[in-house]
Amino acid sequence: MSLVTALGRLAHVRLRGYSRRTAAASWGAFLTARRSLTAGTQPLRSDNKVTVHFINRDGEKITVKGAPGESLLDIVISEDLDFDGFGACEGTLACSTCHLIFDEEVYKKLGPVTDEEMDMLDLAYGLTDTSRLGCQICLTKSLEGMVARVPESVADIRQSKDGSS
Secondary structure, eight states: OOHHHHHHHHHHHHHHTOOHHHHHHHHHHHHHHHHHHHHTTSOOOGGGOEEEEEEOTTSOEEEEEEOTTOBHHHHHHHTTOOOTTTTTTTTSSSOOTTEEEEOHHHHTTSOOOOHHHHHHHTTOTTOOTTEEEGGGOBOOGGGTTEEEEOOSSOOOOOOOTTSOO
């Protein structure tokens, strides 16, 4: 399945309000399509994995590994990490629930911030100068051993189906 097809199905699921099971299946199809695009450039062998350390809201350090090209949101989902409310919009840049805080030296390696990401970061609880959205951070080998802090709380400001807040 192409990336465009997977994105279309995911958008259809979000707009039509299908069950979580259907949404999860569409999200899985999207991730599979996305991985297939990056798989040709870097093999997904275990020795090619990047170690990421998350500091949870309660201060617990959780260490996981992800493949280059995967976003931090992809890793949280695939590793079934329980960060309450994290990734509510499933990486569509419609919320700020995957807000993460980085050390300055890691932040400088993350690449540029888009205007769309900045708009969502403006809504994030506990915004810092080194805040980014996990759905927009894709792993590279240069990020090996990075630390990502989950803020103490989350601001999930989304509109209801009738258009009210």
